[in-house]
Amino acid sequence: MAQQIEEYDKIRAYIQDFLGIPQGLEQINVKKDSSDLPFTPDLVLMKADMIYIAEIKSKVTIDVISRLNLLRDLWLRKKPAEKIQLVIAAKYFPQREEDLMKQLDIQAIKLPWSFKSEIQEQYTSTNQKITSEKSWKVISRLLKEKKTSIRQLSLIENVSYGWTHKTIRTLMQQNIVKQDNNHVSISDVNKLLNGVAWERPLSNLKIAEIRIKFDEAATAAKEITSAFKSQDDLPLGFSSYTAASLYTGYGVRHDAVYVYMKTEHLGYFRELFESSSKKGVLALIYQPDREIFRNTREIEGIRIVSPAQTLLDLAGMGYSAMDVTKQMVSDYGTI
Structure with a gap:
C-alpha cells in the first residue's frame, strides 16, 4: 500500500509539473464536489479558476474517454459555471483515441514508461460490475x-444467494440501496442510472x-423484424x-431504430435495407455482450428485447436518454 501511495504521489507531481501547477497546491475537495456522482476521477486539481x-x-481506450467525458457532463450539471479541463495521463495513446481526445478537448499527458500508472477505479472497487448479466438480473428485479x-x-432470478x-x-456501500430489517429497496435511482452509464x-x-x-x-422496425423471421427466425x-x-x-424519436443482431447478419441487413440517400431512418446496430435474444418478445409486429435489457441500454445512453429512462423506471413494476 505504501508503495502504491508513493507511485501515485510521483505521478501526481509529474502531472502538476506538466500543467504548471506549483507543488504543494492541495487538491480541491473531491469528495465534496463529487458526492452526488457514482464515481470519482483519479486526480482533481485547480489552477486559478480552471x-x-x-x-x-x-493505455487510453474509448471506454476511458467516454467515461471521462460523461464525468464532465455530470459535473457541469451540478456546477454549470465552472471551467473544466479534462486530462488523461497515459503511457500510450492509440491514434484513433488520440484523435477523439482532440475532438472532445481532452488534454493528453504522456507518462514515462517506468511509472506504474494504473490507479484502481473507485466506482468498481469491489471488482463486481453492477451491469454484469447476473448483477443486472438482481437489480432489475429489485x-x-x-x-x-x-x-x-x-x-x-435464479442467481446464487452469494x-x-x-x-x-x-x-x-454506494448509497444506492437501503436496508429496512430484512428488506432492501433502491434509495437513489439517479445514482444507479449514472453508474450504469459509467460502467x-x-x-x-x-x-x-x-x-x-x-x-x-x-414501419422500419416491423419490416426488419419480418425479414429476419423469414430467414429461419434469425436472432x-x-x-x-x-x-x-x-x-x-412514451413519445420518443421516430427517425432512428436501435437494434441488436449478430455481426454475421450485418451483410444480410445491408443488402435488404441500406440506402444511399442521406435522408430516411438511421439504424444503430449493436452486438450483444450477453444472451439477449432468448427473452425477446413481439409487440405490434416488432421484436424487442426484455424490459430489463431495455432499461440497461437506455441507462447506458446517459443523459441523452434520461427522460425516457426515468419513464421506464416509473412504469417498470407494471411491465
Missing part, C-alpha cells in the same frame, strides 16, 4: 419488486450506423428508444 479532472491509465428480501431476489448478497452490499456505455457495443429506406421508425432484438416506446407509450 479545474483539471484527470484519469491515469497505462426495481420491479420495489422492496423485497435478498433471498427472494436470489430465488426469483452473488445476490454481494451485489446488494455493493450498492449499499456500460451503450455506444461501446455499436458496430454500425446505416441509413435505411424508411421514413418512419416503427434480432430492438432496444433503447424503439423498445421503450412500445413498453411505455
Whole structure:
C-alpha cells in the first residue's frame, strides 16, 4: 500500500509539473464536489479558476474517454459555471483515441514508461460490475419488486444467494440501496442510472450506423423484424428508444431504430435495407455482450428485447436518454 501511495504521489507531481501547477497546491475537495456522482476521477486539481479532472491509465481506450467525458457532463450539471479541463495521463495513446481526445478537448499527458500508472477505479472497487448479466438480473428485479428480501431476489432470478448478497452490499456501500430489517429497496435511482452509464456505455457495443429506406421508425422496425423471421427466425432484438416506446407509450424519436443482431447478419441487413440517400431512418446496430435474444418478445409486429435489457441500454445512453429512462423506471413494476 505504501508503495502504491508513493507511485501515485510521483505521478501526481509529474502531472502538476506538466500543467504548471506549483507543488504543494492541495487538491480541491473531491469528495465534496463529487458526492452526488457514482464515481470519482483519479486526480482533481485547480489552477486559478480552471479545474483539471484527470484519469491515469497505462493505455487510453474509448471506454476511458467516454467515461471521462460523461464525468464532465455530470459535473457541469451540478456546477454549470465552472471551467473544466479534462486530462488523461497515459503511457500510450492509440491514434484513433488520440484523435477523439482532440475532438472532445481532452488534454493528453504522456507518462514515462517506468511509472506504474494504473490507479484502481473507485466506482468498481469491489471488482463486481453492477451491469454484469447476473448483477443486472438482481437489480432489475429489485426495481420491479420495489422492496423485497435478498433471498427472494436470489430465488426469483435464479442467481446464487452469494452473488445476490454481494451485489446488494455493493450498492449499499454506494448509497444506492437501503436496508429496512430484512428488506432492501433502491434509495437513489439517479445514482444507479449514472453508474450504469459509467460502467456500460451503450455506444461501446455499436458496430454500425446505416441509413435505411424508411421514413418512419416503427414501419422500419416491423419490416426488419419480418425479414429476419423469414430467414429461419434469425436472432434480432430492438432496444433503447424503439423498445421503450412500445413498453411505455412514451413519445420518443421516430427517425432512428436501435437494434441488436449478430455481426454475421450485418451483410444480410445491408443488402435488404441500406440506402444511399442521406435522408430516411438511421439504424444503430449493436452486438450483444450477453444472451439477449432468448427473452425477446413481439409487440405490434416488432421484436424487442426484455424490459430489463431495455432499461440497461437506455441507462447506458446517459443523459441523452434520461427522460425516457426515468419513464421506464416509473412504469417498470407494471411491465
